Structures are given as C-alpha cells and as structure tokens.
Amino acid sequence: xxxxxxxxxxxxxxxxxxxxxxxxxxxxxxxxxxxxxxxxxxxxxxxxxxxxxxxxxxxxxxxxxxxxxxxxxxxxxxxxxxxxxxxxxxxxxxxxxxxxxxxxxxxxxxxxxxxxxxxxxxxxxxxxxxxxxxxxxxxxxxxxxxxxxxxxxxxxxxxxxxxxxxxxxxxxxxxxxxxxxxxxxxxxxxxxxxxxxxxxxxxxxxxxxxxxxxxxxxxxxxxxxxxxxxxxxxxxxxxxxxxxxxxxxxxxxxxxxxxxxxxxxxxxxxxxxxxxxxxxxxxxxxxxxxxxxxxxxxxxxxxxxxxxxxxxxxxxxxxxxxxxxxxxxxxxxxxxxxxxxxxxxxxxxxxxxxxxxxxxxxxxxxxxxxxxxxxxxxxxxxxxxxxxxxxxxxxxxxxxxxxxxxxxxxxxxxxxxxxxxxxxxxxxxxxxxxxxxxxxxxxxxxxxxxxxxxxxxxxxxxxxxxxxx
Amino acid sequence: xxxxxxxxxxxxxxxxxxxxxxxxxxxxxxxxxxxxxxxxxxxxxxxxxxxxxxxxxxxxxxxxxxxxxxxxxxxxxxxxxxxxxxxxxxxxxxxxxxxxxxxxxxxxxxxxxxxxxxxxxxxxxxxxxxxxxxxxxxxxxxxxxxxxxxxxxxxxxxxxxxxxxxxxxxxxxxxxxxxxxxxxxxxxxxxxxxxxxxxx
Numbered sequence: 001x002x003x004x005x006x007x008x009x010x011x012x013x014x015x016x017x018x019x020x021x022x023x024x025x026x027x028x029x030x031x032x033x034x035x036x037x038x039x040x041x042x043x044x045x046x047x048x049x050x051x052x053x054x055x056x057x058x059x060x061x062x063x064x065x066x067x068x069x070x071x072x073x074x075x076x077x078x079x080x081x082x083x084x085x086x087x088x089x090x091x092x093x094x095x096x097x098x099x100x101x102x103x104x105x106x107x108x109x110x111x112x113x114x115x116x117x118x119x120x121x122x123x124x125x126x127x128x129x130x131x132x133x134x135x136x137x138x139x140x141x142x143x144x145x146x147x148x149x150x151x152x153x154x155x156x157x158x159x160x161x162x163x164x165x166x167x168x169x170x171x172x173x174x175x176x177x178x179x180x181x182x183x184x185x186x187x188x189x190x191x192x193x194x195x196x197x198x199x200x201x202x203x204x205x206x207x208x209x210x211x212x213x214x215x216x217x218x219x220x221x222x223x224x225x226x227x228x229x230x231x232x233x234x235x236x237x238x239x240x241x242x243x244x245x246x247x248x249x250x251x252x253x254x255x256x257x258x259x260x261x262x263x264x265x266x267x268x269x270x271x272x273x274x275x276x277x278x279x280x281x282x283x284x285x286x287x288x289x290x291x292x293x294x295x296x297x298x299x300x301x302x303x304x305x306x307x308x309x310x311x312x313x314x315x316x317x318x319x320x321x322x323x324x325x326x327x328x329x330x331x332x333x334x335x336x337x338x339x340x341x342x343x344x345x346x347x348x349x350x351x352x353x354x355x356x357x358x359x360x361x362x363x364x365x366x367x368x369x370x371x372x373x374x375x376x377x378x379x380x381x382x383x384x385x386x387x388x389x390x391x392x393x394x395x396x397x398x399x400x401x402x403x404x405x406x407x408x409x410x411x412x413x414x415x416x417x418x419x420x421x422x423x424x425x426x427x428x429x430x431x432x433x434x435x436x437x438x439x440x441x442x443x444x445x446x447x448x449x450x451x452x453x454x455x456x457x458x459x460x461x462x463x464x465x466x467x468x469x
Numbered sequence: 470x471x472x473x474x475x476x477x478x479x480x481x482x483x484x485x486x487x488x489x490x491x492x493x494x495x496x497x498x499x500x501x502x503x504x505x506x507x508x509x510x511x512x513x514x515x516x517x518x519x520x521x522x523x524x525x526x527x528x529x530x531x532x533x534x535x536x537x538x539x540x541x542x543x544x545x546x547x548x549x550x551x552x553x554x555x556x557x558x559x560x561x562x563x564x565x566x567x568x569x570x571x572x573x574x575x576x577x578x579x580x581x582x583x584x585x586x587x588x589x590x591x592x593x594x595x596x597x598x599x600x601x602x603x604x605x606x607x608x609x610x611x612x613x614x615x616x617x618x619x620x621x622x623x624x625x626x627x628x629x630x631x632x633x634x635x636x637x638x639x640x641x642x643x644x645x646x647x648x649x650x651x652x653x654x655x656x657x658x659x660x661x662x663x664x665x666x667x668x669x
Contacts, residue, residue, distance in 0.1 A: 013661075016646065016649050016650055016653045017646050017649040017650075019628075019646070021627060021628035021631065022626075022627070022628060023628050025643060025646055025649065025650070027650075027653055027654075027657070029664055036499050036500070036552075037551070037552065037553065039502040039503075040502070040503065040504050040553075043502070043503075048640070050640070053650075056666060057666070064499075065499075065500060077500075079500035079501075080500055082500070082502065083500045083502065086502055117667075118666070120663075120664070122661075123664065128551060128553075129550075129551055130549065130550050130551040130575060143575075144551035144575055145551060145575065145578075146551055146552075146553035146556075146575060146578060146579035146582060147553040148553060148579065148582035148583070148639070149578065149582065151640065152639060152640050152643065155640050155643075155644075156640060156643045156644065156650060157650065157654075158643055158646075158650060160639065160642075160643065162626070194487055194545065194548060195487070195544065195545035195548065195571060195573070198545065198571065198573065198574060199574060225549075225575075228545065228548065228573065228574070230574050230575060248667065249666050249667045250667070251663035251665075251667070251668050251669065252667070252668070252669035253669045254669070255662055255663040255665075255668050255669055256663070256669075258662070258663055259661075259663035262661070262663075294487050294489075315486065319485065319486060319487075322485070412491075412496050412550075413496055414496045414497075414499060414500070421519070431489075431491070431549060431550075433489045433491045433492065433549060434491070434492060434514065435491060435492070435495055435514045436491050436496075439495075439514055439519060440519075
C-alpha cells in the first residue's frame with residue numbers, strides 16, 4: 001500500500017461505501033450531543049418516522065446555556081430551561097446516554113468526551129459544534145457538523161463526505177518559557193489567517209507538539225477551526241495512551257492491549273505526501289494577545305495595535321479600521337497599555353485542570369485589580385472537583401476571582417454570563433468575534449496565565465515578568 | 470430539502486470578509502427548538518439598535534434590499550460556529566443563493582442541507598455583480614449567473630448540483646446503502662472490537 005497520512009488511514013478505516021457520484025459514506029464511531037444543536041434533529045427523525053441507528057454511540061450533556069451559579073435552583077431563563085428540558089426528554093425517548101445537569105461528570109462536551117474515555121484514537125467523532133476539532137488531539141478524526149448532519153448521523157451512523165486536503169503544520173523548536181499551546185494556536189492562525197486551513201485537515205507535528213500534555217494538545221486542536229480547518233490531528237503516542245487508560249468508557253484489559261497495538265500504527269508514514277505544509281518557527285514565540293475581531297488579528301504581548309496605514313491593500317485597511325473602531329483601540333498602542341474590565345478563564349479551549357493550575361499559579365498571593373470582574377469556569381464537574389482537591393478554588397477566591405459551576409459560560413454568553421457593551425475582556429476562549437461575549441463586548445484571546453496576569457494587573461501584562469508561585 | 474433550479478431576484482451586497490455565523494445569527498436566538506422564524510433576527514446586531522429599532526444605514530433595512538433573495542458576500546463567508554441557525558435565518562429571510570469568493574466549510578455544507586445555493590466566484594466577479602442595478606438570475610442547470618448583459622459561469626460539484634436540483638432527502642439517499650452500513654458494522658466488530666463502548 002502506498003504511504004498514507006494519519007488522516008488517510010482513519011479515512012480508509014471508516015469508508016463504508018464509495019458512491020457513483022464520487023462522494024464517500026464515512027462511518028461515525030462517536031457522536032456528542034448537546035442541547036443547542038440537537039432539538040431540530042430529534043424532531044426531524046420523529047417526523048420522518050426514523051429511529052436512531054446506534055443510540056449507544058452517543059454521549060449527551062447540556063453545556064451551552066446552563067447557569068454557572070446556583071444551578072441547584074434550576075435554570076431561570078425560560079428559553080434556556082426549555083431547551084435543556086427538550087434534550088432531557090429526547091434522550092429519554094430515544095435511549096441516548098445522558099449526563100444530568102447536577103452530575104459531577106457534567107461539563108462542556110469537548111471536556112467531557114475525553115474525560116470519560118468516550119474519545120479514542122483512530123475513531124471518527126462528530127458533534128453539532130465547531131470545536132469538535134478538540135478531539136483530534138487523540139488522533140481521532142473529529143469535526144463539527146450542522147443539525148441536518150446531526151440528524152443524518154443519528155439515523156444512519158454515517159455521513160457523506162469528500163476527502164479533505166492534508167495540511168501538515170510543523171512547529172520548529174521548543175516552546176519558550178511563558179508560552180503554551182494557546183500561543184501555538186494563535187501564532188499559527190496569525191500566520192495562515194482565519195481561512196488558511198479551509199478545505200483541510202491539519203496534522204500538527206514537531207517536538208513542541210510531542211512535548212505537550214493531552215490538555216495542551218486539546219487546546220491546539222480545538223482552535224483548528226479558527227484557522228478554517230474542520231479538523232486538526234495529532235498522532236497518538238504514549239502521552240495519549242496514558243491519558244485514555246482506565247477512563248470509564250475506554251476499552252479495558254485484553255481489548256485495551258489490542259487497541260493500543262493498533263493505535264501505534266496510525267501515525268503518518270514517513271514519506272506520506274501532504275497537499276500543503278506550513279512551518280512555524282517557535283524561536284521568538286512570545287505570549288499572544290489578539291487585538292481585533294478575528295482570531296487572525298493577533299500579536300505578541302510586547303507588540304502594538306497595528307496601524308491601518310500599513311495594511312497591504314484598501315480592503316485590509318478598511319477591515320482593520322472597522323475592527324479598531326469596534327474594539328475601541330488606537331493604532332500604535334502597546335498591548336501592555338490596554339486596560340481590561342473583565343477576565344474569563346474557561347471554555348473548551350482552556351477550561352481543563354492544567355489551564356486552571358497555570359492561572360492559579362499567577363493568581364496565588366495576588367489580588368484582582370480594582371474594577372475588574374474575573375470569572376473562573378471549570379470545563380467540567382470533574383475538573384472542578386480536581387481543582388478543589390488541589391486548593392485552586394481557594395487561591396482564586398482569595399485573589400477575588402469568582403469560582404463557578406461548569407459550562408460554556410462567557411465563551412459565547414448563551415447563559416447569563418455576558419459582557420455589557422464596551423467592556424474589554426481578557427479571555428481564554430476561542431473567538432473574539434463582534435458581539436461574541438455580549439453585544440458590543442470586546443474580547444482579547446490569551447492563554448490562561450496571561451488572563452490571570454491581566455486580572456491582577458488590570459491591563460494586559462507580560463506574564464514572563466511575573467513571579468509564578 | 471427545497472429544490473433549487475433557477476432564481477431571479479435582487480442581490481444584497483455585504484462584501485466584508487470573514488462574516489462569521491455569530492454575526493449572521495447571534496447567540497440569544499439559538500435557544501429555539503424549531504428551524505423557522507429566525508429571519509427577523511438575521512444580522513441582528515448590524516440591523517437593529519440595542520432597543521430593537523432598525524438601523525437605517527444597514528443594507529437589509531434599505532428599501533431596495535428588503536426583498537433580496539440573493540446575497541453577495543466577501544471571502545470566508547460563514548466562518549466560526551457550526552450553527553445551522555445561520556442558513557435557517559438566511560432562508561427564513563428569503564435568501565436562497567449566496568455568491569462569494571469563498572465559504573467556510575461547515576457553513577457551505579449547511580447551505581446545501583437547506584436548499585441554499587452557495588456560488589463561488591472570483592472577488593472581481595462579485596464586485597462586478599455588486600454594481601448591477603436590478604435583478605440577477607442564477608441558473609443552476611446551466612451553472613450561470615446573468616445580469617445586465619453579463620453572463621458568468623460557476624463550478625459546482627456534480628453530486629451537490631444533482632441533490633439541489635432534486636431537493637434530495639440526503640438521509641433517504643444514505644438509507645439506500647443500508648446493506649453496506651450493516652456489512653461495515655459487522656466487519657468492524659471483528660476488526661476493532663475495542664470500539665464497543667467500555668468493552669473489555
């Protein structure tokens with residue numbers, strides 16, 4: 001057989017049929033479902049008189065519009081409550097595994113799936129959510145789909161697909177101190193642009209990627225979609241297997257051994273051909289901060305807000321002008337001189353235990369600056385429990401952060417965790433789009449330590465200068 | 470799915486790059502349990518002030534575009550969130566065809582699932598169409614866009630074209646491959662038994 005990429009191998013293993021028109025039917029092993037993008041799919045199935053083909057291959061949980069405070073009292077917002085109730089009714093009717101709202105395992109689908117061992121190397125994983133790319137960290141082909149496709153997977157356990165292009169991203173060198181997976185992702189997106197990966201599946205390679213923990217790999221793969229790629233992949237290795245082993249839904253005993261033996265064969269063959277290659281030099285990587293309304297508009301913490309006059313063309317100049325106007329920023333302003341009023345630490349990008357440890361390392365013994373509201377929202381109940389066992393909640397609370405219950409929260413503000421117009425936020429989430437965290441809100445994407453540093457300083461600050469406890 | 474053959478109508482030009490699905494339909498409208506009724510919230514934050522009044526400067530609030538059935542857009546249209554609420558909102562407003570230099574992948578798929586035709590044309594062609602006064606005609610069988618003596622051709626994957634022309638139910642089509650799906654599942658149970666959830 002000719003040399004194949006990791007993506008090619010997973011594709012081949014999941015090919016159910018090639019149809020006369022050239023499209024392929026690809027088998028879907030794992031399906032994550034949440035409350036926002038599923039009601040119309042369940043309704044469609046019922047209207048058409050179709051059953052779910054493999055309800056046991058689904059894991060469902062409410063995350064997008066759940067409250068992160070006083071959850072025991074129920075959901076105050078009626079439309080949010082109705083949507084969660086619809087999910088609960090649908091999973092009951094159709095026999096779909098569900099993690100209840102007050103269960104310790106509840107959390108953001110992309111935190112919960114890996115945590116439960118639902119996400120496995122070499123599998124295909126879909127969810128009606130673009131950040132499904134997160135699961136690519138395990139060497140799973142994982143991508144976001146629309147609700148019509150959710151219905152299609154529920155009914156047939158397959159999706160019609162066209163092969164994507166293979167894009168290899170090679171990070172050269174090691175991560176410099178004070179930087180992390182989030183900075184890798186933002187630097188890459190800054191380099192290739194927010195549409196740079198359109199039509200591609202990215203495979204992330206290089207020593208810096210190998211050195212990342214699973215949490216870091218998930219952060220990196222999570223933001224593939226922000227570079228336009230539906231999926232990002234990292235070949236599974238011992239780090240992956242050590243994370244997966246023993247998790248509730250992972251294979252055990254003899255099946256575990258057989259699985260690992262197979263997973264070791266999944267790496268791209270050494271001479272496999274990629275359609276495109278991008279090299280990112282990490283030598284001068286500094287903590288990244290976005291300044292605009294697209295994740296591609298990013299610079300070093302030591303950098304400045306760009307000058308539209310230096311844009312490459314009129315369209316880019318106009319776009320930058322509009323972004324600066326929305327963000328309330330003046331060209332040439334040093335990033336460190338930008339004051340913030342809010343901090344959000346959490347999301348499927350940076351809501352895992354390692355992220356909270358990094359943020360707590362900065363927060364310990366310091367105080368949130370006056371006039372700053374800072375939220376810490378663990379990615380799941382298990383992350384929350386672990387953080388509390390390590391005393392991280394005390395560190396945050398003593399520093400003046402709010403310690404919340406798990407969910408998507410202020411990443412998109414479907415629940416009440418929203419920003420007022422004009423409020424500037426250092427956020428560990430993934431999107432700085434106009435209005436993303438609330439109408440008129442101003443989002444700057446950063447890594448968790450940088451977010452905590454901004455919280456205590458009241459403005460963006462270079463975390464590399466702070467003593468970490 | 471709605472079939473699509475030819476469409477003649479007014480095209481509203483919204484040419485900024487990287488229009489994301491949050492901008493097309495913001496978060497507060499995603500709690501709906503149905504597909505319909507989102508048209509009045511399309512581009513909500515560009516279209517209305519915080520009190521809910523129309524912003525007269527916005528494209529779709531101008532008299533000539535209130536009944537637009539086509540949208541001329543910039544590159545990477547529909548990036549970001551996978552929310553199918555974006556094409557639902559466009560469709561509910563009346564948009565059946567979007568012409569842009571490029572589309573984000575998930576949004577592009579979601580359009581076809583809802584009978585919306587996304588047409589990829591070079592940025593220069595989009596700019597040229599944006600200057601046209603009066604209606605455009607998009608002819609899917611002929612793969613052309615015609616306006617004002619101008620005829621542009623576009624490419625579309627044959628399978629996508631056939632599905633749109635017919636208004637095909639994709640699930641029904643896949644169900645024709647049921648024997649293949651069953652055979653695959655049987656084979657996988659033997660070849661990759663660890664995929665059984667929590668198996669030992």
